[in-house]
Amino acid sequence: MTALDQTALDRTALDLTGLTTRPAQTWGAVRLVPLVREQPITDLRLHQRVNPMGGEYPSVKLTPKLSYTSYIPHGFVADWTGDGGAAAAYGTQLDVADAPRALPLRAQQRMAQREGRTRLRFLPLHLALEGYLALHFNGPVIAWQEWSDRAVRHGLGARAEQAYRGAEVRGLADALRVFEVHPGQCGVLLYLADALAAAFVVPHPADYRALHPSLLHDLYGELVHHYATLMQPLPEFRAAIPERGISTLADLRRAAEQQERDWARFHDTTMAGGLLSGDHRFQEVRRLGRFTLSRFLPGFRLKQENHLGETITDEHGRPAYLKTFRLSENQTRRGHLLDRLAAHDWHLGRTAEALGVTEPALGLRLEAAGFGLLLRRDVLDGYRRRAAA
Amino acid sequence: MDGHGDLIAADDVLLFVNAAITSTGQREFHSDAAEQSLSLDFLHEYLRVNYRELYAATLALDINDHNAALIIRQLLVHAGETAAAGRRAEGRLIARRLQLLPPQRVYRLFGQLRRARVNNRRTRAIMRDWLAARPEPAFDAVKYRAGLTGALRHAHLATPEVELGDFLFAPKRRGRYDAPLLDAWRRAHYEQPALYELPFTVAEGFAAKHGIPRGAFLAKIAPKLSRLEQLRLQESARAHGAQDLAADLSRMPLTRLASYVLALPVEERRGRLAELGGALRSAADRAAGARRGSWGTVAAVLDDSFSSYGSGTKRRRPLAVALAGHYLLAALATRYRAHWTSGRGNALLAHPLGATPLGHRILDALEGAPDRLVIISDGWDNAPPGLAAEVLRIHRTRLDPGHRTSIVHLNPVYDAADFDVRRLAPTVPTAGLRDAEDLPALVELAQFAEGRTGLAELRAHLDARVEAFLAPEGEPR
Numbered sequence: 063m064t065a066l067d068q069t070a071l072d073r074t075a076l077d078l079t080g081l082t083t084r085p086a087q088t089w090g091a092v093r094l095v096p097l098v099r100e101q102p103i104t105d106l107r108l109h110q111r112v113n114p115m116g117g118e119y120p121s122v123k124l125t126p127k128l129s130y131t132s133y134i135p136h137g138f139v140a141d142w143t144g145d146g147g148a149a150a151a152y153g154t155q156l157d158v159a160d161a162p163r164a165l166p167l168r169a170q171q172r173m174a175q176r177e178g179r180t181r182l183r184f185l186p187l188h189l190a191l192e193g194y195l196a197l198h199f200n201g202p203v204i205a206w207q208e209w210s211d212r213a214v215r216h217g218l219g220a221r222a223e224q225a226y227r228g229a230e231v232r233g234l235a236d237a238l239r240v241f242e243v244h245p246g247q248c249g250v251l252l253y254l255a256d257a258l259a260a261a262f263v264v265p266h267p268a269d270y271r272a273l274h275p276s277l278l279h280d281l282y283g284e285l286v287h288h289y290a291t292l293m294q295p296l297p298e299f300r301a302a303i304p305e306r307g308i309s310t311l312a313d314l315r316r317a318a319e320q321q322e323r324d325w326a327r328f329h330d331t332t333m334a335g336g337l338l339s340g341d342h343r344f345q346e347v348r349r350l351g352r353f354t355l356s357r358f359l360p361g362f363r364l365k366q367e368n369h370l371g372e373t374i375t376d377e378h379g380r381p382a383y384l385k386t387f388r389l390s391e392n393q394t395r396r397g398h399l400l401d402r403l404a405a406h407d408w409h410l411g412r413t414a415e416a417l418g419v420t421e422p423a424l425g426l427r428l429e430a431a432g433f434g435l436l437l438r439r440d441v442l443d444g445y446r447r448r449a450a451a
Numbered sequence: 452m453d454g455h456g457d458l459i460a461a462d463d464v465l466l467f468v469n470a471a472i473t474s475t476g477q478r479e480f481h482s483d484a485a486e487q488s489l490s491l492d493f494l495h496e497y498l499r500v501n502y503r504e505l506y507a508a509t510l511a512l513d514i515n516d517h518n519a520a521l522i523i524r525q526l527l528v529h530a531g532e533t534a535a536a537g538r539r540a541e542g543r544l545i546a547r548r549l550q551l552l553p554p555q556r557v558y559r560l561f562g563q564l565r566r567a568r569v570n571n572r573r574t575r576a577i578m579r580d581w582l583a584a585r586p587e588p589a590f591d592a593v594k595y596r597a598g599l600t601g602a603l604r605h606a607h608l609a610t611p612e613v614e615l616g617d618f619l620f621a622p623k624r625r626g627r628y629d630a631p632l633l634d635a636w637r638r639a640h641y642e643q644p645a646l647y648e649l650p651f652t653v654a655e656g657f658a659a660k661h662g663i664p665r666g667a668f669l670a671k672i673a674p675k676l677s678r679l680e681q682l683r684l685q686e687s688a689r690a691h692g693a694q695d696l697a698a699d700l701s702r703m704p705l706t707r708l709a710s711y712v713l714a715l716p717v718e719e720r721r722g723r724l725a726e727l728g729g730a731l732r733s734a735a736d737r738a739a740g741a742r743r744g745s746w747g748t749v750a751a752v753l754d755d756s757f758s759s760y761g762s763g764t765k766r767r768r769p770l771a772v773a774l775a776g777h778y779l780l781a782a783l784a785t786r787y788r789a790h791w792t793s794g795r796g797n798a799l800l801a802h803p804l805g806a807t808p809l810g811h812r813i814l815d816a817l818e819g820a821p822d823r824l825v826i827i828s829d830g831w832d833n834a835p836p837g838l839a840a841e842v843l844r845i846h847r848t849r850l851d852p853g854h855r856t857s858i859v860h861l862n863p864v865y866d867a868a869d870f871d872v873r874r875l876a877p878t879v880p881t882a883g884l885r886d887a888e889d890l891p892a893l894v895e896l897a898q899f900a901e902g903r904t905g906l907a908e909l910r911a912h913l914d915a916r917v918e919a920f921l922a923p924e925g926e927p928r
Binding site for chain 2: 084096
């Protein structure tokens with residue numbers, strides 16, 4: 063695993079060109095906003111992982127008594143054609159790891175793996191999360207005296223973040239079941255208690271139809287889980303047409319169409335504003351013909367929406383595939399701290415100054431964010447004393 | 452009771468009627484079986500306690516068999532609540548309704564009463580009268596053996612003939628029976644040809660016992676099948692190579708036929724368009740009867756969105772009702788135009804798919820300024836939500852204040868959370884719909900329910916229905 067190289071990142075905003083917002087469907091605290099593509103993309107297709115062994119779920123024998131079988135809910139496979147012709151989509155299968163002994167390392171190396179000349183297998187969201195977990199993974203670039211030995215030698219060490227499977231998010235299963243997929247639908251924005259939880263876009267309506275239930279196997283941040291558990295059912299955004307000025311059926315039809323346009327504009331600018339207007343840093347992972355697979359990180363702005371994700375864009379930058387994960391407030395704070403430290407060469411004093419706090423306060427903030435082990439014990443104790451005084 | 456209380460009472464009863472027409476306590480698209488039956492049980496109890504007389508009177512309406520059995524059970528379990536005067540009227544309603552119910556449902560109801568240990572004099576009398584009126588006790592003894600035995604035991608009744616009593620309670624006592632059906636049952640234990648004299652469900656068990664191949668069995672039992680059994684076994688018989696079963700589809704009831712058509716794969720439907728369309732049209736003509744061609748220009752908005760799939764237990768029921776309604780409306784109208792929510796043209800290829808843009812389809816339908824607009828939908832208007840209500844409201848207030856177009860919404864799905872079928876707009880009457888065959892009657896009832904109905908009017912309407920229902924030669928539904 064390598065740390066993200068800051069200079070390799072382009073800063074751009076996400077856009078959803080080519081996708082039209084359709085009216086939302088609400089179930090409990092879940093609001094699903096369908097995205098419809100007028101022109102489906104046919105030369106890149108996504109499908110769930112195809113089992114190479116064909117139908118069976120073979121496992122790997124470690125010892126005569128012990129075997130290893132892994133269930134990866136849904137690896138995605140991207141198929142593309144070099145000449146822009148149509149690519150075919152496959153069905154869903156179980157996947158079995160074939161390298162059990164060195165699983166942690168191998169799995170990360172193989173997060174996105176080329177399977178043939180025009181096929182790529184990747185685990186959805188893991189690519190994006192890996193980017194977040196590996197954020198400034200190597201630790202301090204300059205061994206300032208405040209940093210502990212461990213931080214200088216091993217960097218951040220193993221970082222783990224908690225996420226909830228979609229099936230644990232209350233009401234999500236029902237919301238996905240009763241959702242009526244629009245004709246031509248290629249994506250969905252998932253809101254819980256009207257907080258944008260995830261965005262999901264695929265190239266082709268047939269892919270969407272096949273992958274719609276896979277939203278239940280995805281990871282969701284803790285914020286999403288809490289909102290789903292605590293929120294009351296949401297009201298719908300119901301159409302409301304003013305009576306004035308309507309004297310014919312044609313007027314009424316015009317007003318009805320205006321309603322839909324108003325909703326789409328409101329949604330794109332207000333409800334999805336946090337995702338679309340956000341400042342994201344992109345890192346290219348792999349090229350697939352005219353498409354590019356990349357992951358992106360948010361700007362780690364505190365008290366705002368922060369989404370990380372992965373996307374496949376075509377040569378004009380239009381998204382063929384998009385999947386995002388919403389960071390919780392804590393995760394944002396951690397990312398923000400690491401980001402600020404890296405920006406100031408891991409110098410505590412200068413970082414504290416830039417953040418407008420004192421050095422002890424920053425030290426304690428680092429500890430509170432779970433990075434206490436990175437600081438030398440005596441330095442941290444000193445910060446505590448000075449903060450208490 | 453003051454005027455306000457009257458309105459509430461009338462509302463409660465109409466709400467209950469909608470529920471009793473649509474809900475069967477089974478899983479629906481938006482709610483599961485537990486929610487449905489919990490909600491329905493509450494309504495039954497609420498109505499029984501507060502308006503027992505009206506509750507009993509709903510037996511005379513086109514409510515479904517599940518709810519009819521539930522009402523009868525509730526009335527008999529809580530028999531003591533009613534005053535002496537009401538008892539006689541209740542008893543007549545129950546007896547009449549039991550005659551109309553399919554016998555298997557009645558036997559199941561008797562079994563439930565038995566398990567609930569309801570054995571008052573009235574219940575026993577009702578059981579006695581119903582059993583005495585059965586046309587062929589030997590047939591019941593063979594086909595509903597457990598039901599009949601239980602009922603006889605519970606009501607302390609003797610069988611009309613000694614032989615039948617032996618058959619039910621001591622089958623080993625006799626070497627042979629005089630009644631041919633009973634004797635066929637005895638012989639079917641060891642003689643294959645005898646089982647083809649038995650009713651299908653009984654013969655099926657013997658066929659399995661003798662190891663007769665399914666195809667050969669279906670081909671030979673064909674003459675013994677009831678009409679619905681024929682329809683149900685069509686495809687399975689074809690798969691087993693029993694061609695003789697091919698039923699005359701045009702004789703089938705309309706909604707069942709629509710369900711059958713929708714269960715066929717789309718490619719097969721495409722190959723049999725003329726045959727299936729003809730069968731549906733003739734079934735619709737029969738259902739329309741004298742009203743054929745009397746409705747002027749009619750436009751219909753029919754819901755074939757994904758939710759019209761219903762559920763695994765009520766598979767494609769809402770869509771089947773819409774398809775049957777489509778053919779029935781075509782028969783009733785002089786000029787007819789259908790607008791499916793998916794925008795699809797050929798009704799026979801209907802398939803539950805996509806969102807529900809009801810508002811836009813209603814606009815399309817109103818374009819032709821029809822005399823009547825009938826909307827058949829589960830009421831989950833979602834593309835965009837609430838547009839149908841707005842279109843209907845503004846159409847009524849601004850574009851058609853004189854009610855030139857009469858609009859009615861028929862809903863085949865009971866919404867467990869709201870204790871009613873889902874409504875589209877307050878200005879448009881909504882009625883529950885179970886079988887498309889009831890559509891004309893329901894449209895009239897819904898028109899009558901437009902605006903606020905007082906209890907007096909409702910009572911008068913119910914009294915009229917009850918009178919017709921109890922009339923000695925009242926034709927069966």
